[in-house]
Amino acid sequence: MFEGSEARCKYCSYPLPFGSNICGRCFSNKNRFDGGFALFPYNECGRALIHSVKFKDRIEYLKVLTLFKSEIADFLKDKNIDVVTYVPSSLYHYLIRGYSVPREMAKILSSYFSIPYKKLVFTNKPFKRLLSKSKSVAERKSIVKGFFRVKSGSVFKNVLLLDDVFTTGTTVNRIADLLKSENVAEKVFFLTLAMVVKN
Numbered sequence: 001m002f003e004g005s006e007a008r009c010k011y012c013s014y015p016l017p018f019g020s021n022i023c024g025r026c027f028s029n030k031n032r033f034d035g036g037f038a039l040f041p042y043n044e045c046g047r048a049l050i051h052s053v054k055f056k057d058r059i060e061y062l063k064v065l066t067l068f069k070s071e072i073a074d075f076l077k078d079k080n081i082d083v084v085t086y087v088p089s090s091l092y093h094y095l096i097r098g099y100s101v102p103r104e105m106a107k108i109l110s111s112y113f114s115i116p117y118k119k120l121v122f123t124n125k126p127f128k129r130l131l132s133k134s135k136s137v138a139e140r141k142s143i144v145k146g147f148f149r150v151k152s153g154s155v156f157k158n159v160l161l162l163d164d165v166f167t168t169g170t171t172v173n174r175i176a177d178l179l180k181s182e183n184v185a186e187k188v189f190f191l192t193l194a195m196v197v198k199n
Helices: 024-028 044-055 059-067 069-076 091-097 101-113 137-145 170-181
Strands: 035-041 083-086 121-123 148-150 156-166 185-195
Touching (some): 035 044, 059 069, 059 101, 121 170, 137 170
Parallel strands (some): 035 185, 083 156
Antiparallel strands (some): 121 148
């Protein structure tokens, strides 16, 4: 978990020095999401958790979400979330693993907070290059630009989007943009297990 004494960016929850309330990334970028929250920094512990869940089939470790129910509840307070959705895995990686980490997260949070979850985001291709191997934000944007699509017969006021790791915000911003431009959501908030924090 992030240290409780750290200040957080009011938009994305990135840890900040005292006296600050917005990170440089959110100050300089025009984010399409309306707010977000991450449980862990993507450091040794956070990386080990993600690696175990994604590559060692330890999906029971996702129950860590329930240990931070009060922190998540504080984040969700007054946001009036209508539906929980998630970043979909490529068909290739879903078939290899047999599950999707963000989808499993959605099931858990939907159950604990009695908020329905629904697949609003789909993929256009069966395979996507791993974003973790991309070298720049521009490269990440190019990879995700045509990979996702959204589909829904409903319009939701406030959507909670789940993903495992927030690295640069490229994926979250792309999906938030699609949800809004396709009139599926008015506001999009995100929640991730971990966030990459630069030293």
